[in-house]
Amino acid sequence: MSQPYDYIEMKIPAKPEYVGVIRLTASGIAGRMGFSYDEIEDLKIAVSEACTNAAQHAYKSQEKGEVSIGYSLYKDRLEIIVADRGTSFDLQELRKKIGPYDQEKESIEYMREGGLGLYLIETLMDEVEFHHNEGVTVLMTKYLEGEKVESGAKTISP
Incomplete structure:
Protein backbone atom coordinates (compact mmCIF):
# COMPACT_ATOMS: atom_id res chain seq x y z
CA MET A 1 0.00 0.00 0.00
CA SER A 2 1.35 3.42 -0.90
CA GLN A 3 2.17 5.95 1.78
CA PRO A 4 -0.15 8.94 2.21
CA ARG A 23 -17.71 18.40 8.78
CA LEU A 24 -16.01 21.66 7.76
CA THR A 25 -12.58 20.04 7.89
CA ALA A 26 -13.71 17.08 5.75
CA SER A 27 -15.30 19.47 3.27
CA GLY A 28 -12.15 21.58 3.00
CA ILE A 29 -9.86 18.59 2.53
CA ALA A 30 -12.13 16.89 -0.01
CA GLY A 31 -12.59 20.11 -1.98
CA ARG A 32 -8.85 20.64 -2.11
CA MET A 33 -8.38 17.07 -3.39
CA GLY A 34 -10.84 17.61 -6.25
CA PHE A 35 -13.91 15.70 -5.12
CA SER A 36 -17.22 16.76 -6.67
CA TYR A 37 -19.87 18.66 -4.72
CA ASP A 38 -21.99 15.49 -4.30
CA GLU A 39 -19.00 13.44 -3.14
CA ILE A 40 -18.11 16.14 -0.60
CA GLU A 41 -21.66 16.09 0.74
CA ASP A 42 -21.48 12.28 1.04
CA LEU A 43 -18.18 12.55 2.92
CA LYS A 44 -19.59 15.16 5.29
CA ILE A 45 -22.61 13.02 6.10
CA ALA A 46 -20.54 9.87 6.66
CA VAL A 47 -17.93 11.53 8.87
CA SER A 48 -20.55 13.39 10.89
CA GLU A 49 -22.52 10.16 11.45
CA ALA A 50 -19.37 8.39 12.66
CA CYS A 51 -18.46 11.28 14.99
CA THR A 52 -22.02 11.65 16.27
CA ASN A 53 -22.22 7.91 17.03
CA ALA A 54 -18.95 8.15 18.97
CA ALA A 55 -20.07 11.26 20.87
CA GLN A 56 -23.48 9.80 21.77
CA HIS A 57 -22.61 6.20 22.54
CA ALA A 58 -18.94 5.80 23.43
CA TYR A 59 -18.73 7.56 26.76
CA LYS A 60 -22.11 6.95 28.38
CA SER A 61 -20.81 6.53 31.92
CA GLN A 62 -18.08 9.16 31.70
CA GLU A 63 -18.37 12.91 31.55
CA LYS A 64 -15.21 13.34 29.50
CA GLY A 65 -13.98 11.59 26.41
CA GLU A 66 -12.53 12.45 23.07
CA VAL A 67 -12.89 11.39 19.47
CA SER A 68 -9.86 11.20 17.19
CA ILE A 69 -10.28 11.85 13.48
CA GLY A 70 -7.50 11.14 11.01
CA TYR A 71 -7.46 12.09 7.34
CA SER A 72 -5.01 10.23 5.07
CA LEU A 73 -4.76 11.97 1.71
CA TYR A 74 -3.62 9.81 -1.19
CA LYS A 75 -3.48 10.73 -4.87
CA ASP A 76 -6.51 8.56 -5.66
CA ARG A 77 -8.49 8.50 -2.39
CA LEU A 78 -9.24 9.96 1.01
CA GLU A 79 -9.26 7.70 4.05
CA ILE A 80 -10.94 8.96 7.19
CA ILE A 81 -10.51 7.23 10.53
CA VAL A 82 -12.86 8.04 13.42
CA ALA A 83 -11.85 6.43 16.71
CA ASP A 84 -12.95 6.57 20.33
CA ARG A 85 -11.87 4.71 23.44
CA GLY A 86 -15.33 4.40 24.90
CA THR A 87 -17.75 1.50 25.12
CA SER A 88 -17.70 -0.91 22.21
CA PHE A 89 -20.73 -2.52 20.57
CA ASP A 90 -21.66 -5.85 18.96
CA LEU A 91 -21.30 -5.10 15.24
CA GLN A 92 -23.13 -8.23 14.06
CA GLU A 93 -26.11 -7.51 16.30
CA LEU A 94 -26.19 -3.93 15.10
CA ARG A 95 -26.00 -4.98 11.43
CA LYS A 96 -29.19 -7.01 11.90
CA LYS A 97 -31.00 -3.81 12.89
CA ILE A 98 -29.85 -1.64 9.97
CA GLY A 99 -30.82 -1.83 6.34
CA PRO A 100 -32.81 -0.14 3.63
CA TYR A 101 -35.60 2.17 4.66
CA ASP A 102 -39.02 0.55 4.19
CA GLN A 103 -41.72 3.17 3.58
CA GLU A 104 -44.51 0.67 4.17
CA LYS A 105 -43.37 -0.19 7.69
CA GLU A 106 -42.17 3.13 9.05
CA SER A 107 -42.69 6.77 8.23
CA ILE A 108 -39.39 8.61 7.90
CA GLU A 109 -40.66 11.45 10.10
CA TYR A 110 -40.82 9.08 13.07
CA MET A 111 -37.49 7.32 12.67
CA ARG A 112 -35.24 7.96 15.63
CA GLU A 113 -32.36 10.30 14.99
CA GLY A 114 -29.14 8.47 14.18
CA GLY A 115 -31.01 5.26 13.40
CA LEU A 116 -29.60 5.16 9.90
CA GLY A 117 -26.04 6.13 10.85
CA LEU A 118 -24.15 2.93 10.04
CA TYR A 119 -26.29 2.27 6.99
CA LEU A 120 -25.58 5.77 5.66
CA ILE A 121 -21.85 5.41 6.25
CA GLU A 122 -21.74 2.11 4.37
CA THR A 123 -23.90 3.46 1.55
CA LEU A 124 -22.10 6.77 1.01
CA MET A 125 -18.49 5.60 1.22
CA ASP A 126 -16.67 3.29 -1.19
CA GLU A 127 -15.13 1.13 1.55
CA VAL A 128 -15.91 0.93 5.27
CA GLU A 129 -14.32 -1.11 8.04
CA PHE A 130 -15.39 -1.28 11.68
CA HIS A 131 -13.04 -2.38 14.43
CA HIS A 132 -14.20 -2.71 18.01
CA ASN A 133 -11.75 -3.67 20.70
CA GLU A 134 -10.99 -0.89 23.16
CA GLY A 135 -13.59 1.47 21.76
CA VAL A 136 -14.71 1.71 18.16
CA THR A 137 -12.71 2.64 15.09
CA VAL A 138 -14.37 3.35 11.74
CA LEU A 139 -12.17 3.45 8.62
CA MET A 140 -13.93 5.05 5.66
CA THR A 141 -12.49 5.36 2.14
CA LYS A 142 -13.71 7.53 -0.74
CA TYR A 143 -12.00 7.23 -4.13
CA LEU A 144 -11.58 10.21 -6.42
CA GLU A 145 -12.72 8.21 -9.43
CA GLY A 146 -15.76 6.61 -7.76
CA GLU A 147 -15.79 3.01 -6.59
CA LYS A 148 -12.53 1.13 -6.72
CA VAL A 149 -12.17 -1.44 -9.47
CA GLU A 150 -9.95 -4.37 -8.69
CA SER A 151 -6.55 -3.88 -10.28
CA GLY A 152 -5.90 -6.36 -13.07
CA ALA A 153 -9.61 -7.11 -13.47
CA LYS A 154 -10.68 -8.28 -16.92
CA THR A 155 -12.93 -6.00 -18.94
CA ILE A 156 -16.25 -7.09 -20.39
CA SER A 157 -15.89 -5.18 -23.66
CA PRO A 158 -13.37 -6.22 -26.31
Missing part, protein backbone atom coordinates in the same frame (compact mmCIF):
# COMPACT_ATOMS: atom_id res chain seq x y z
CA TYR A 5 1.31 12.17 0.95
CA ASP A 6 -0.42 14.09 3.74
CA TYR A 7 -1.94 13.14 7.07
CA ILE A 8 -4.11 15.38 9.23
CA GLU A 9 -5.29 14.41 12.70
CA MET A 10 -7.74 16.15 15.01
CA LYS A 11 -9.12 15.38 18.44
CA ILE A 12 -12.41 16.79 19.63
CA PRO A 13 -14.33 16.46 22.88
CA ALA A 14 -16.94 13.69 22.57
CA LYS A 15 -19.76 16.21 22.32
CA PRO A 16 -22.18 16.59 19.39
CA GLU A 17 -21.59 20.36 19.19
CA TYR A 18 -18.06 19.76 17.80
CA VAL A 19 -19.20 17.59 14.87
CA GLY A 20 -19.64 20.71 12.71
CA VAL A 21 -15.91 21.41 12.98
CA ILE A 22 -15.18 17.94 11.61
Whole structure:
Protein backbone atom coordinates (compact mmCIF):
# COMPACT_ATOMS: atom_id res chain seq x y z
CA MET A 1 0.00 0.00 0.00
CA SER A 2 1.35 3.42 -0.90
CA GLN A 3 2.17 5.95 1.78
CA PRO A 4 -0.15 8.94 2.21
CA TYR A 5 1.31 12.17 0.95
CA ASP A 6 -0.42 14.09 3.74
CA TYR A 7 -1.94 13.14 7.07
CA ILE A 8 -4.11 15.38 9.23
CA GLU A 9 -5.29 14.41 12.70
CA MET A 10 -7.74 16.15 15.01
CA LYS A 11 -9.12 15.38 18.44
CA ILE A 12 -12.41 16.79 19.63
CA PRO A 13 -14.33 16.46 22.88
CA ALA A 14 -16.94 13.69 22.57
CA LYS A 15 -19.76 16.21 22.32
CA PRO A 16 -22.18 16.59 19.39
CA GLU A 17 -21.59 20.36 19.19
CA TYR A 18 -18.06 19.76 17.80
CA VAL A 19 -19.20 17.59 14.87
CA GLY A 20 -19.64 20.71 12.71
CA VAL A 21 -15.91 21.41 12.98
CA ILE A 22 -15.18 17.94 11.61
CA ARG A 23 -17.71 18.40 8.78
CA LEU A 24 -16.01 21.66 7.76
CA THR A 25 -12.58 20.04 7.89
CA ALA A 26 -13.71 17.08 5.75
CA SER A 27 -15.30 19.47 3.27
CA GLY A 28 -12.15 21.58 3.00
CA ILE A 29 -9.86 18.59 2.53
CA ALA A 30 -12.13 16.89 -0.01
CA GLY A 31 -12.59 20.11 -1.98
CA ARG A 32 -8.85 20.64 -2.11
CA MET A 33 -8.38 17.07 -3.39
CA GLY A 34 -10.84 17.61 -6.25
CA PHE A 35 -13.91 15.70 -5.12
CA SER A 36 -17.22 16.76 -6.67
CA TYR A 37 -19.87 18.66 -4.72
CA ASP A 38 -21.99 15.49 -4.30
CA GLU A 39 -19.00 13.44 -3.14
CA ILE A 40 -18.11 16.14 -0.60
CA GLU A 41 -21.66 16.09 0.74
CA ASP A 42 -21.48 12.28 1.04
CA LEU A 43 -18.18 12.55 2.92
CA LYS A 44 -19.59 15.16 5.29
CA ILE A 45 -22.61 13.02 6.10
CA ALA A 46 -20.54 9.87 6.66
CA VAL A 47 -17.93 11.53 8.87
CA SER A 48 -20.55 13.39 10.89
CA GLU A 49 -22.52 10.16 11.45
CA ALA A 50 -19.37 8.39 12.66
CA CYS A 51 -18.46 11.28 14.99
CA THR A 52 -22.02 11.65 16.27
CA ASN A 53 -22.22 7.91 17.03
CA ALA A 54 -18.95 8.15 18.97
CA ALA A 55 -20.07 11.26 20.87
CA GLN A 56 -23.48 9.80 21.77
CA HIS A 57 -22.61 6.20 22.54
CA ALA A 58 -18.94 5.80 23.43
CA TYR A 59 -18.73 7.56 26.76
CA LYS A 60 -22.11 6.95 28.38
CA SER A 61 -20.81 6.53 31.92
CA GLN A 62 -18.08 9.16 31.70
CA GLU A 63 -18.37 12.91 31.55
CA LYS A 64 -15.21 13.34 29.50
CA GLY A 65 -13.98 11.59 26.41
CA GLU A 66 -12.53 12.45 23.07
CA VAL A 67 -12.89 11.39 19.47
CA SER A 68 -9.86 11.20 17.19
CA ILE A 69 -10.28 11.85 13.48
CA GLY A 70 -7.50 11.14 11.01
CA TYR A 71 -7.46 12.09 7.34
CA SER A 72 -5.01 10.23 5.07
CA LEU A 73 -4.76 11.97 1.71
CA TYR A 74 -3.62 9.81 -1.19
CA LYS A 75 -3.48 10.73 -4.87
CA ASP A 76 -6.51 8.56 -5.66
CA ARG A 77 -8.49 8.50 -2.39
CA LEU A 78 -9.24 9.96 1.01
CA GLU A 79 -9.26 7.70 4.05
CA ILE A 80 -10.94 8.96 7.19
CA ILE A 81 -10.51 7.23 10.53
CA VAL A 82 -12.86 8.04 13.42
CA ALA A 83 -11.85 6.43 16.71
CA ASP A 84 -12.95 6.57 20.33
CA ARG A 85 -11.87 4.71 23.44
CA GLY A 86 -15.33 4.40 24.90
CA THR A 87 -17.75 1.50 25.12
CA SER A 88 -17.70 -0.91 22.21
CA PHE A 89 -20.73 -2.52 20.57
CA ASP A 90 -21.66 -5.85 18.96
CA LEU A 91 -21.30 -5.10 15.24
CA GLN A 92 -23.13 -8.23 14.06
CA GLU A 93 -26.11 -7.51 16.30
CA LEU A 94 -26.19 -3.93 15.10
CA ARG A 95 -26.00 -4.98 11.43
CA LYS A 96 -29.19 -7.01 11.90
CA LYS A 97 -31.00 -3.81 12.89
CA ILE A 98 -29.85 -1.64 9.97
CA GLY A 99 -30.82 -1.83 6.34
CA PRO A 100 -32.81 -0.14 3.63
CA TYR A 101 -35.60 2.17 4.66
CA ASP A 102 -39.02 0.55 4.19
CA GLN A 103 -41.72 3.17 3.58
CA GLU A 104 -44.51 0.67 4.17
CA LYS A 105 -43.37 -0.19 7.69
CA GLU A 106 -42.17 3.13 9.05
CA SER A 107 -42.69 6.77 8.23
CA ILE A 108 -39.39 8.61 7.90
CA GLU A 109 -40.66 11.45 10.10
CA TYR A 110 -40.82 9.08 13.07
CA MET A 111 -37.49 7.32 12.67
CA ARG A 112 -35.24 7.96 15.63
CA GLU A 113 -32.36 10.30 14.99
CA GLY A 114 -29.14 8.47 14.18
CA GLY A 115 -31.01 5.26 13.40
CA LEU A 116 -29.60 5.16 9.90
CA GLY A 117 -26.04 6.13 10.85
CA LEU A 118 -24.15 2.93 10.04
CA TYR A 119 -26.29 2.27 6.99
CA LEU A 120 -25.58 5.77 5.66
CA ILE A 121 -21.85 5.41 6.25
CA GLU A 122 -21.74 2.11 4.37
CA THR A 123 -23.90 3.46 1.55
CA LEU A 124 -22.10 6.77 1.01
CA MET A 125 -18.49 5.60 1.22
CA ASP A 126 -16.67 3.29 -1.19
CA GLU A 127 -15.13 1.13 1.55
CA VAL A 128 -15.91 0.93 5.27
CA GLU A 129 -14.32 -1.11 8.04
CA PHE A 130 -15.39 -1.28 11.68
CA HIS A 131 -13.04 -2.38 14.43
CA HIS A 132 -14.20 -2.71 18.01
CA ASN A 133 -11.75 -3.67 20.70
CA GLU A 134 -10.99 -0.89 23.16
CA GLY A 135 -13.59 1.47 21.76
CA VAL A 136 -14.71 1.71 18.16
CA THR A 137 -12.71 2.64 15.09
CA VAL A 138 -14.37 3.35 11.74
CA LEU A 139 -12.17 3.45 8.62
CA MET A 140 -13.93 5.05 5.66
CA THR A 141 -12.49 5.36 2.14
CA LYS A 142 -13.71 7.53 -0.74
CA TYR A 143 -12.00 7.23 -4.13
CA LEU A 144 -11.58 10.21 -6.42
CA GLU A 145 -12.72 8.21 -9.43
CA GLY A 146 -15.76 6.61 -7.76
CA GLU A 147 -15.79 3.01 -6.59
CA LYS A 148 -12.53 1.13 -6.72
CA VAL A 149 -12.17 -1.44 -9.47
CA GLU A 150 -9.95 -4.37 -8.69
CA SER A 151 -6.55 -3.88 -10.28
CA GLY A 152 -5.90 -6.36 -13.07
CA ALA A 153 -9.61 -7.11 -13.47
CA LYS A 154 -10.68 -8.28 -16.92
CA THR A 155 -12.93 -6.00 -18.94
CA ILE A 156 -16.25 -7.09 -20.39
CA SER A 157 -15.89 -5.18 -23.66
CA PRO A 158 -13.37 -6.22 -26.31
